[in-house]
Amino acid sequence: MKIEVKELTKYFGEFKALENVNLDIVEGELLALLGPSGSGKTTLLRMIAGLETVDNIDKGEILFNNIDVSKKDIKDRDIGFVFQHYALFRHMTVFENIAFGLRIKPKKERLSNREIEQKVINLLKLIQLDGFTSRFPWQLSGGQRQRVALARALAVEPKVLLLDEPFGALDAKVRADLRRWLKELQEELGITTILVTHDQEEALEVANRVVVINRGKIEQIGTPEEVFHNPKNEFVINFLGNVNLFHAREIENSANLEDTQDNKYLIRPHELEVVNINDDEAIIHAKVKYIQLAGSFVKVELIYLNDEKRVILVEMSHYEFSDKNIKKGDIVGVRTRKLRSFEYGAGI
Numbered sequence: 520m521k522i523e524v525k526e527l528t529k530y531f532g533e534f535k536a537l538e539n540v541n542l543d544i545v546e547g548e549l550l551a552l553l554g555p556s557g558s559g560k561t562t563l564l565r566m567i568a569g570l571e572t573v574d575n576i577d578k579g580e581i582l583f584n585n586i587d588v589s590k591k592d593i594k595d596r597d598i599g600f601v602f603q604h605y606a607l608f609r610h611m612t613v614f615e616n617i618a619f620g621l622r623i624k625p626k627k628e629r630l631s632n633r634e635i636e637q638k639v640i641n642l643l644k645l646i647q648l649d650g651f652t653s654r655f656p657w658q659l660s661g662g663q664r665q666r667v668a669l670a671r672a673l674a675v676e677p678k679v680l681l682l683d684e685p686f687g688a689l690d691a692k693v694r695a696d697l698r699r700w701l702k703e704l705q706e707e708l709g710i711t712t713i714l715v716t717h718d719q720e721e722a723l724e725v726a727n728r729v730v731v732i733n734r735g736k737i738e739q740i741g742t743p744e745e746v747f748h749n750p751k752n753e754f755v756i757n758f759l760g761n762v763n764l765f766h767a768r769e770i771e772n773s774a775n776l777e778d779t780q781d782n783k784y785l786i787r788p789h790e791l792e793v794v795n796i797n798d799d800e801a802i803i804h805a806k807v808k809y810i811q812l813a814g815s816f817v818k819v820e821l822i823y824l825n826d827e828k829r830v831i832l833v834e835m836s837h838y839e840f841s842d843k844n845i846k847k848g849d850i851v852g853v854r855t856r857k858l859r860s861f862e863y864g865a866g867i
């Protein structure tokens with residue numbers, strides 16, 4: 520299913536939760552809505568679902584395969600929904616939870632008991648929980664419960680899958696496993712999917728395209744690579760990870776200083792390199808203040824020699840770190856590995 524959101528504006532009383540949102544969702548893609556808390560992600564998802572209405576004061580349209588569904592009820596939109604705390608029915612087994620949507624269909628459309636059973640068994644295989652049929656929700660882990668919730672949403676063969684922080688309540692390791700699993704499953708099923716998340720890593724890892732939202736407005740839409748490497752503005756670059764800010768004069772060594780005095784450069788930690796203090800290409804001299812060794816990369820925090828309040832963050836591989844023998848208290852130079860994509864115009 521192709522979805523188009525056109526000039527959508529949503530008010531809650533006086534408060535404008537969404538402002539002129541335009542979005543085309545391609546059939547079969549996994550689109551992530553990424554933004555800080557309160558930015559309007561859930562509101563947009565709920566409007567697409569039909570859980571939030573387009574009232575008289577609101578504007579815009581939501582089209583499913585070119586048909587305006589803005590006034591359609593949720594049950595006529597063919598949608599599967601999974602929330603962060605999607606309470607499964609406590610008194611029903613895993614099997615009955617998944618079968619629920621199939622059992623409540625009008626008699627004309629309802630499958631036979633045998634067909635329902637077969638379908639649930641297939642779904643259990645898909646979510647890798649075959650053998651769990653007669654367990655109750657309280658006998659499952661959080662991750663298993665969310666997989667059952669997903670199977671339940673998929674049972675009625677929706678045209679669109681809407682996921683609102685489905686792994687938000689789970690611990691980091693389970694989340695990472697489940698999102699990889701979700702991506703594979705979504706690719707296999709080819710179902711148009713919208714995932715709400717405030718976790719940039721999650722969005723960048725699973726989505727075909729990422730929509731960065733801030734204060735009810737879209738800041739940027741692009742592939743994970745585009746939004747990460749070619750962020751359109753300061754909000755996007757800041758939201759997608761740590762960033763260092765430099766003034767043009769620090770980087771450009773007085774070349775064109777007159778034109779570029781107010782320019783700023785935003786450079787990610789892995790695009791900086793710690794070098795010898797005498798290195799010709801060093802743009803800054805700094806002191807190593809803190810080293811974090813745990814994690815896939817070594818994070819080195821430095822402070823400017825001439826301004827101790829200014830902090831620079833550099834990330835490097837463990838190999839590079841041990842090669843350079845960097846220690847807390849060292850006086851070093853910092854050089855940029857790459858500048859191109861993070862050059863900004865004046866006034867940012």
Ligand SMILES: Nc1ncnc2c1ncn2[C@@H]1O[C@H](COP(=O)(O)OP(=O)(O)OP(=O)(O)O)[C@@H](O)[C@H]1O
Pocket residue numbers: 531534536554555556557558559560561562563717
């Ligand atoms: N029913 C409502 N009535 C009034 N204001 C609301 C309502 N629902 C949401 N809002 C407000 O709209 C804004 C956007 O909320 P929304 O839930 O869409 O944000 P979000 O980006 O999903 O945030 P989070 O990540 O915290 O869930 C918030 O400021 C919220 O307080």
